[in-house]
Amino acid sequence: MSLVDAKVRDRMIVALDYPNVGAAEALVWQLGDIVSFYKIGLELSIAGGLDLAADLIGAGKKVFLDLKLHDIGNTVERAAAAAAERGVHILTVHAYPQTMAAAARGAKGSPLEVLGVTVLTSYDDSDLATAGYRMGVTDTVRMRAGQAREAGIAGVICAPTDAAMVRAILGPDGRVVTPGVRPKGADVGDQKRIATPAEAIAAGADRIVVGRPVTAAEDPVAAAEAILAELAGA
């Protein structure tokens, strides 16, 4: 059992970005009680991850289903209702007003937290310009955080570098979850807007998402413990 308390453990979500359920289960087994919250994203969902989500929930873990939904309102509302029905704790949608409002309707009356993905952490200003957006990262995140609040969803996903601004917009009750987290010296990979676990929490994040800093570590248990220790001190 980990030395850090359950509240701190609840702040770290480990992304199970694996090509098959067996690999994901092996990590979950290895991490045991030290990790209480797992993210199942696109790759693993396609490879049987939705059944794994049910198993994890049955085993008392929290599950973040990272499907980044964006579709017509009826489809998003029904998908959010289906996630709520399965006992999922967090579901992501892209932070478009129509999409967020639909997901809020689907999740209504359930504990499911719908989070709007503001601007992906792999994007910078020039990536947004290339994609045809008029505004840069900061203005887009600011606008989308406000629209998430208006849509009545639980909160947003943003980079740790946006977390302070987003916290000010959402207030103390809004959920601010930050991927793009890298312990000092860790490989950055394809992330562009990053900070350390302690910096993310200090900026106002409720929870951090970590994938490769744990999954690609030589010793995933030691890597997860080190991040938890950093969060405990933050």
Ligand SMILES: O=C(O)c1cc(=O)[nH]c(=O)n1[C@@H]1O[C@H](COP(=O)(O)O)[C@@H](O)[C@H]1O
């Ligand atoms: O929604 C997400 O979780 C997400 C949003 C975002 O802007 N950036 C981002 O990296 N993520 C996810 O967070 C995880 C980060 O993984 P690592 O870069 O390996 O730590 C991946 O599973 C991404 O899909």
